[in-house]
Amino acid sequence: MNKDQIKGAVKDAAGKVQQKIGMAVGSKQQQIKGLVKRVEGQSQKTIGDIKEAFKKR
Template identity: 50%
Template sequence: MNKDQVNGKMQDIGGKIQEEAGKMVGNKEQEAKGLKNQVEGKTQEKYGDAKEQVKDSLN
């Protein structure tokens, strides 16, 4: 596992928490920010996955 995979997963989880917190208090802005963080986190995680695949294919 590389840092992009870890950081991406953490951002995704944080975004889910932020989205749910926004829903609980009725704050649409926090919900939207949570969704944005989830997308960014998943993107970073996929980038990390790709890096791992390239590294593995070179070995």
């Protein structure tokens, strides 16, 4: 694993928590911020996955 994979996974998890909190308190803004954070995290993890794939070649 590389740092992009780890940071991406952490950001995705944090976004998921933020989304759930937004749902619990009825805040659409927090839900959207959480979703954006999740997408950023998933993208960063994907970049890390690609880097790992190229390392193994």
